Amino acid sequence: MNTALKTKLTPFSDDRLPGLLEEIKALRPLLQKNAPEGEKQRSPTSEVQEQVFDKHGILNLLLPQRWGGSGMSPTGFSRVQQELAKGDMSVSWVNQIINGSTLLATRTSDAIQESIFGNGPSTVCSAYNPPGKAKEVEGGYTVSGSWPYSSGSRQAKWIMGGCLIADPSGPVVPGINMCFIPMDEVEIEDTWYVTGMQGTGSDTTVAKDVFLPQHMMVTMDKPVGTIDPSIKHFGAASDYLPVVPTVRCTGIAQLLGGAQYMLELVMRDAPKKPIVTTFFTKRIDSQVFVSDIGKVASQLDNAELLLFDAIGQLDRAASTATPMTQVEAARNRAQCAQVIQLIHGASEQLMFMAGSSAFMLNNPLQRYWRDLSMALRHVQNIPSLGYEIYGRDLLEVAPNISPPGAY
DSSP: OOTTOOSOOBOOOOTTHHHHHHHHHHTHHHHHHHHHHHHHHTSOOHHHIIIIIIHHTGGGSSSOGGGTSOOOOHHHHHHHHHHHHTTOHHHHHHHHHHHHHHHHHTSSOHHHHHHHHTTSOOOEEEEEEEEEEEEEETTEEEEEEEEEEETTTTTOSEEEEEEEEESOSSOOOSSOEEEEEEGGGSEEEOOOOOSSSGGGOOEEEEEEEEEEEGGGEEOTTSOTTOOOTTSSSOOBGGGGSOHHHHHHHHHHHHHHHHHHHHHHHHHHHTTTOOOTTSSOSSGGGOHHHHHHHHHHHHHHHHHHHHHHHHHHHHHHHHHTTOOOOHHHHHHHHHHHHHHHHHHHHHHHHHHHHHOGGGGSTTSHHHHHHHHHHHHTTSGGGOHHHHHHHHHHHHHTOSSOSSOGGGO
16 A cells, blocks of 8 residues: 555455446447447447447446446456447447547546536546647637547547647647547547447547637646646546556447457357368368367456456556556556457457458358458557557666556
8 A cells, every 4th residue: 555645545346347247248238239230320229329438327437436327447347348349349449439439538627627527427528639739718728629530529528638748838748638528619620430349330430620628638747647636526546547557547448348259150150060161061070170179268368367367457557546656557568468369369260260251241251250350450459559659668778669658
């Protein structure tokens, strides 16, 4: 425990977890029924919005209890994501982005927290690159920007957008500032035409000369995620979470769940389908196929062990109010890189085992594979970057390729 800690921590609460996991398992048929339509309209359907997000209140699982959220731990939330992805990976992606971005909004000033959550739990989406532009005016700023990849923009009430300040009057600190704008003051441009994760509604959010009160801008001299026990709205275990590792690890949990469901589908067909051009009328008669099932299952088992060890590191750091060191954060990212490679290898092997029929549009395997193929390549998941960051810190090669706050 951090002996310097003066504020009594409100611990994480996973009381909802057992029942919620059973509820999400029961929702799998509904999610899978809606997945094709969600992909077609490139955003979660109204039925998913009402029966999953709203009815079960899962968009505020990470939100601290001080603002009416569940205050769930990263481990508990990741178990939810793992299960949700087995129904629809696009829905789990939206849930993760909203939860993660909303959590980040609680790692800001009292004024921002009160503006967003003062009337009850709210939802935040986020996008930071390319940054928008802000111009200082009396009382605040005028902000203009176009933020692509705004996942969950139709489920959010606020957007946290990256922003550069033109000719700032205050200190200039390298990096991208963050502005918090109500979604009813921006527009959503229909730009999300992709091959995977189509149902996430990751369109472009556009602000045109929006007035932003000064207190709604977070500048890089005290960035989002700063641990500040001096403010009023502070004291949850989540106030000590390292923000980037938390968003990354909880995001990978849904990729693991998607790959695990792909394995379920391939195993389900194994006693019924032949291996074409061979004498095997059932795939389970092939020793090679059976061995490959064991190999893929082992890969995913190991991915789960590594991932939840990495997530447990976050739980412990927050619960003991002990920030991760720079090398610990780098190791966490490299550990996640191994998880990504295991999931990727398993998903590719499963498509070989399933054969060309797996790519038919009426076969759900192809949607899970496409969603995984895209999400695995998120910049936070690229293995070579994670390994280089860790290697440079171990060897004390400076500068590193990324600032420690972005590990």
